[in-house]
Amino acid sequence: MSESDDPTAKPSGHWEARSAEQSDAGLRVDRWLSSWTELSRARIKALIEDGQVRVDGNILGKVTGKIVPGSEYAVYVPPPIDDTPTPEDIPLSILYEDEYLIVLDKQSNLTVHPAPGSRSGTLVNALLYHCADSLSGIGGVMRPGIVHRLDKDTSGVMVVAKCDQAHRGLAAQFAEHSMERAYICLVRGRPNPRNGRVETRLARAPHDRKKMAVVRGTNNKIHASEHGRHAVTHYKTLRGFGQKKNSSVGTPVVAEVECRLETGRTHQIRVHMAHLNAPLLGDPLYGNQKAFMSDKSDVELRVRESVANFKRQALHARMLGFTHPVTKEVLSFETPPPADYQALVDALSELPRT
Secondary structure (H helix, E strand, O other): OOHOOOOOOOOOOEEEEEEEHHHOOOHHHHHHHHHHHHHHHHHHHHHHOOEEEEEEEEOOOOOOOEEOOOEEEEEEOOOOOOOOOOOOOOOOOOEOOOOOOEEEEOOOOOOOOOEEOEEEOOOOHHHHHHOOOOOOOOOOOOOOOOOOOOOOOOOOEEEEOOHHHHHHHHHHHOOOOOEEEEEEEEEEEOOOOEEEEEEEEEEEEEEEEEEEEEEOOOHOOOOOOOOOEEEEEEEEEEEEEEEOOOOOOOOOOOEEEEEEEEOOOHHHHEEEEEHHOOOOOOOOOOOOOOOOOOOOHHHHHHHHHHHOOOOOOOEEEEEEEEOOOOOOOEEEEEHHHHOHHHHHHHHOOOOOOO
16 A cells, blocks of 8 residues: 555655746745745745755755746745644633623633644633634634634733624624723833823834834824824823832832723734833833842832743733624623732832832
């Protein structure tokens, strides 16, 4: 029996090759290769870095190189990986559930859906175990039921669709900005002004694809560009902790801020607070990771240790309100921040006001 006749045999990788035409001249290598191999540009980049792309028989070294007409490019296409998520018995904190949807309080350090580097241990894996086959398929095999998401290290209220009708109805409310979403966060200093509305456009940072950035246009004006996606956050300062040295009275060392989303863009609150010079505590991408305070009083040392031990951005999705997409009942869910967030608040509350 040949390998092709064996139903248990694993598929092997193969090479695909194509000669570049004159019309291809000057195109970026990763973009051109992606266009005919049907591999993503990220996958092409990984293959190039792994020495699995050749030009005229030689290993290609640069991802951003340009196509040379007449040259033959060959890509080693690895065997396909079964990306179908598997059910996993991961505990969930369920706030509400019916036959159409499920509302839960997502713990921090839980990725919402599988992605390269986190194929298991995600919320989707947990939902597949809990809900069996009753999840909306609109999001695709990797994101069944997922209408919106929270960052891995953000805790709080999420809603998941268990049928396509609920998925479409919830997605429409997100698109129309009719969902009520309130977050609380801890920031360095406080926003200026204390309360307000931030409106920008957000896009991937040009030098770091993991980060989002406020897009600026002509003369560095944030409203002078059509690039990126429109983002609006309403915020108000709830309370302050301590007194920031060499600053006017009433300027706290840390503030707790409530943010209400009018739009829901990737990292929106984290970017907008940093834009207001009040980055979130513990934020590895947008926060200031330098020493927190310089004094050596017992209180400040305890606070400094608490901040250093807080290993995520201090952000919690406190409230989510929406109209049930099937029954039309108005629903609202609110959860307190988790223990690690509250412990940080307790430590900050010891800071003197003067």
